[in-house]
Each structure stands twice: as structure tokens, then as C-alpha cells.
Amino acid sequence: MLEVRELCVSYGAVDALRSVTFSARPGSITAVLGANGAGKTTLLRAISGLVKPRSGGIRFSGEELLGNSVESIARRGVSHVPEGRGVIAEMTVEENLRLPTLWCMGRHERQAAIESTFELFPRLSTFRRRHASTLSGGERQMLVIGRALISRPRLLLLDEPSLGLAPLVTAQLMTLLRDRTEGTDLTVVLVEQNARSALSVSQHAVVLNLGEVVVSDQASVIAADSELRHHYLGF
Amino acid sequence: MSLFVNITLDGLANGMIFAALALALVLIFRATRIVNFAQGAMGMITTFIASSLLGQGVGYWWAFVAVLTIGFVLGALVERVLVRPLQGKSELNPVIVSIGLLVVLEGIAGAIYGNASRGFPAAFSQSGLTVGHTKIAFSHFDVFILVAVFALMVAMLLLFRFTTLGLRMRASAFAGEISRLLGVRVGMFLTLGWALAGVAGSLAGLLVAPTSSFGPYFMDLVLVYAFTAAVVGGLESPVGALIGGLITGLCVSYVGGYLGSGLQPLGALALLMVALMARPEGIFARPPARKV
Numbered sequence: 075m076l077e078v079r080e081l082c083v084s085y086g087a088v089d090a091l092r093s094v095t096f097s098a099r100p101g102s103i104t105a106v107l108g109a110n111g112a113g114k115t116t117l118l119r120a121i122s123g124l125v126k127p128r129s130g131g132i133r134f135s136g137e138e139l140l141g142n143s144v145e146s147i148a149r150r151g152v153s154h155v156p157e158g159r160g161v162i163a164e165m166t167v168e169e170n171l172r173l174p175t176l177w178c179m180g181r182h183e184r185q186a187a188i189e190s191t192f193e194l195f196p197r198l199s200t201f202r203r204r205h206a207s208t209l210s211g212g213e214r215q216m217l218v219i220g221r222a223l224i225s226r227p228r229l230l231l232l233d234e235p236s237l238g239l240a241p242l243v244t245a246q247l248m249t250l251l252r253d254r255t256e257g258t259d260l261t262v263v264l265v266e267q268n269a270r271s272a273l274s275v276s277q278h279a280v281v282l283n284l285g286e287v288v289v290s291d292q293a294s295v296i297a298a299d300s301e302l303r304h305h306y307l308g309f
Numbered sequence: 310m311s312l313f314v315n316i317t318l319d320g321l322a323n324g325m326i327f328a329a330l331a332l333a334l335v336l337i338f339r340a341t342r343i344v345n346f347a348q349g350a351m352g353m354i355t356t357f358i359a360s361s362l363l364g365q366g367v368g369y370w371w372a373f374v375a376v377l378t379i380g381f382v383l384g385a386l387v388e389r390v391l392v393r394p395l396q397g398k399s400e401l402n403p404v405i406v407s408i409g410l411l412v413v414l415e416g417i418a419g420a421i422y423g424n425a426s427r428g429f430p431a432a433f434s435q436s437g438l439t440v441g442h443t444k445i446a447f448s449h450f451d452v453f454i455l456v457a458v459f460a461l462m463v464a465m466l467l468l469f470r471f472t473t474l475g476l477r478m479r480a481s482a483f484a485g486e487i488s489r490l491l492g493v494r495v496g497m498f499l500t501l502g503w504a505l506a507g508v509a510g511s512l513a514g515l516l517v518a519p520t521s522s523f524g525p526y527f528m529d530l531v532l533v534y535a536f537t538a539a540v541v542g543g544l545e546s547p548v549g550a551l552i553g554g555l556i557t558g559l560c561v562s563y564v565g566g567y568l569g570s571g572l573q574p575l576g577a578l579a580l581l582m583v584a585l586m587a588r589p590e591g592i593f594a595r596p597p598a599r600k601v
């Protein structure tokens with residue numbers, strides 16, 4: 075269980091998050107929605123330790139994450155896929171996949187995990203020795219999702235995974251997320267501009283506006299609220 | 310003809326030394342985007358330590374190993390104490406600090422050992438080898454230079470290409486934030502990069518000292534040549550450092566041999582300008598990433 079309590083983050087004099095409180099259950103997808111500048115990316119960066127909050131708390135599986143380094147948080151099973159497809163362009167596809175396994179798997183287990191990722195994304199296996207810089211946008215997205223899943227995280231933070239992707243690829247991605255979450259203890263927090271798509275796969279949703287939680291409820295309830303959708307989600 | 314051969318051999322030996330120091334510059338630049346102007350001075354100070362050890366009666370090879378180890382520690386210390394606190398601040402700050410460190414180290418060496426030039430022993434004979442009945446301007450020590458720098462390059466290549474340590478070092482250098490999110494302890498690997506650069510710089514000092522006027526400023530010109538080599542090769546490529554070092558060594562040697570040794574720095578400057586105009590990203594620069 076991820077529990078975010080009264081989280082406040084500031085960039086200088088500007089408040090990016092103001093008393094944000096929500097929780098996300100294992101085996102579920104929680105969508106974080108809102109317009110540009112609502113604080114969605116900052117929220118994920120605070121959970122993974124990239125941004126130091128001014129106050130508040132973040133607990134995951136009963137452990138406080140605040141105060142730990144980014145690396146330590148990652149090693150506790152938190153996998154953050156940042157906005158903009160964070161492949162390491164100078165490294166090959168296989169090297170990108172190996173990296174998150176180095177601290178948690180032996181050689182044989184690592185190789186098996188890489189092969190099962192290639193089974194999940196067969197297209198990637200044909201590029202295994204190619205530099206990530208040569209991949210298309212969709213292929214890069216497959217790579218970062220595969221890389222995020224390979225270390226078997228317990229909390230997956232996805233920032234705008236559908237950005238720039240074709241609708242078909244986005245739909246495949248959302249299906250994959252749902253399949254990976256159902257019946258497991260994986261907790262997914264999904265930040266998306268494409269609210270319609272995010273709500274379709276999420277069980278829970280949090281709507282942010284100017285750094286504050288406007289509503290936190292079941293995704294189906296938010297999807298059914300036309301006034302809320304029109305005001306904050308643009309559809 | 311024999312003049313050309315001798316100049317070429319001299320250029321190759323010098324080029325390998327430039328390559329060693331260029332490798333140090335490359336290791337640091339690609340990890341932290343800093344041109345470490347103090348790299349030569351760090352090699353100078355460790356060579357003075359070697360000189361002191363030899364003066365105390367320590368055997369050459371013991372002193373050699375000790376100095377490379379000291380170079381490793383010095384590189385790590387500089388990163389942790391002087392460079393790390395400047396992370397996230399103006400990009401100019403570490404450059405100024407590296408220039409300051411250069412001045413401080415040369416000042417310390419001058420204060421302790423004096424500014425006069427002195428001799429430094431070579432590991433092997435420096436008299437030219439005889440091929441057939443002809444004596445060439447290439448000594449056993451020059452052979453040692455080629456072997457030592459080549460071994461360093463191969464060791465670095467193996468480390469970066471075939472070990473998980475090297476994979477993490479490359480990841481830390483190329484994408485620090487992403488690597489941290491993947492559980493890589495980036496700070497530790499950046500320190501290791503500086504430490505390895507310290508080893509390369511110390512090796513360069515030990516190889517240059519017997520062939521030049523060994524004093525507090527003896528690495529300054531070598532740093533200029535090494536910087537030229539690193540730019541020619543493409544500031545982020547260890548292989549580029551090797552090729553750039555050899556090109557610079559040959560260029561400087563030909564200018565010295567045919568036009569006069571006083572013009573050697575100008576030869577390096579000309580090479581630098583030609584390289585920046587013809588291929589500013591360097592010979593071994595990374596190809597541009599696909600736009601998505």
C-alpha cells in the first residue's frame with residue numbers, strides 16, 4: 075500500500091504540491107490526472123526521491139520513503155519511468171535491460187529475466203544489440219516499460235507513458251498494465267494527460283489542480299462525473 | 310628517410326603519453342562534463358611523490374605501483390571534496406576550481422621541491438635500439454611507453470565493455486538521474502571515474518618525466534597536447550583519446566622534426582583549430598540520436 079500524507083513540495087517560492095493526500099492499493103492502478111502544471115510529475119518525483127518535499131510523508135508497504143536516497147528507494151521495489159522515455163541512448167537495448175537487475179539478480183536469473191522481457195516485447199529482441207538511440211518512440215516506450223518491470227517492482231510510477239504514441243500502441247500499453255496488475259501485489263501510479271485512456275484501466279483516480287487534490291475517488295465515479303471531467307480533464 | 314622514421318617513432322611514443330592523459334580528461338568529461346585543467350598537475354604531484362620514494366631507496370616498480378595507487382586516491386578525493394559539493398550549481402564553478410587546483414598543486418610542488426628542473430629515472434634504457442646496423446630513435450623505454458599505455462587502454466576497454474562495474478560506470482556517466490532511478494549508486498561510480506582518471510594521469514606523469522625537464526610545470530604543455538588529443542578524438546570516447554593522442558603526437562613530432570621544436574605548441578594549436586573546424590564533435594563522437 076502506498077500512502078501519501080499531507081505532502082507539500084515547493085520550488086523556491088512556488089508551491090508545486092499542497093497537502094496532497096491519497097493512497098494506492100496493491101494490485102490496482104491509480105491514475106493521477108490534471109492539466110499541465112497541476113503537480114503530477116512533481117508528485118511522482120517526490121515519491122521516487124528525486125524531489126525533496128517540504129513536509130508530509132510517503133509510506134510504502136509500511137516503510138517511510140522520505141529521507142532515503144533515490145537509489146535506496148529504487149532498491150525497495152519502486153520503479154519510476156519518468157516523462158520523455160528515459161532510455162539510456164548510448165547503451166544497447168540489452169544493456170538498458172541489464173542495468174536494474176544488477177543489484178537484485180544473479181547472472182542466470184538476470185539472463186532469464188531479460189529473455190522473458192523479450193518474450194513480452196518480441197520486437198525488442200531483434201534490436202537487442204542496437205543502441206537505444208536508434209529506436210523509434212514506440213520501441214523506446216516498450217524498452218522503458220520492460221526495463222521498469224524487469225526488476226519485479228512492487229510500486230510502478232509511470233509518467234505520461236502514452237505521450238507521442240499512436241492510439242493502437244497506447245491501447246496495447248494500457249492492456250499490458252492491466253494484465254500486469256490484476257491478481258498481483260503490484261501497485262501502479264499512472265500519470266496521464268490522456269485522462270480517458272487512463273480512467274479506462276484504473277481502479278482509482280486522483281485529480282490534481284494547481285498542486286491540490288480536487289477529488290480522489292474510484293475511476294468509474296470520476297469518469298461518470300461530466301462536470302468534473304469538463305472542468306479538470308478536458309473531455 | 311631515416312629522419313622521417315625516427316620522427317614518426319618519436320611521435321608514436323609521445324602520442325601514447327598524450328593518449329594516457331587524454332583518456333583521463335575523457336573519463337572525467339563524459340562523467341561530469343568538466344574539463345579537468347588540474348589533471349596534468351595531479352600527475353605532476355604524484356610523479357614528485359614517486360621521485361621522493363625513489364630518493365628514499367624504494368624500488369622503481371614498488372614506487373610505480375604506489376604512485377598509481379596514490380593517483381587513484383587523489384582522483385577520488387578531488388571528486389568527493391572539491392567537485393561533488395559544486396554539483397547542480399553553475400557549470401563554470403568546477404572549471405574555476407580545477408584551474409585553482411592546478412595553481413595550488415604547482416605552488417605546493419614548488420614550495421616543497423623547488424622550481425628547478427631535475428632528473429627522473431626511466432624504467433628502461435633510453436638509448437636508441439639498433440635495427441640491423443642502424444640505430445633508431447626508439448628506445449626500450451619507448452617500447453615500455455607503448456606497452457604501458459596500450460595495456461591501460463585495453464584494461465579500460467575490458468572494464469567498460471565486459472563488466473557490470475563498467476556498465477554501471479557508463480550508465481552513471483551517460484544518464485545519472487535515470488541510473489539512480491534504476492538503483493545504480495551513481496555518486497560512487499562518478500568517484501570511481503575520477504579515481505581511474507587519476508591513475509591514467511599518474512601514469513602519464515611517470516612516462517613523461519624521464520623524457521622532459523621534470524619540475525612543477527612539466528605537465529602543463531603535455532596537458533595542452535592531451536586536451537588537443539581529446540578534442541580531436543571526441544571528448545567522450547576512450548578510443549578517440551588513443552587515436553587523438555597518436556595524431557597529436559605525430560603532428561607535434563613532425564612539426565618539431567621538420568620546422569623546429571619551438572613551433573611544436575603552434576602545431577598542436579593548428580591541429581586543434583583544424584579539428585574544431587572540420588569535425589568539432591571529434592572523430593569518435595557518438596552518432597546523433599534518432600528524433601522521436
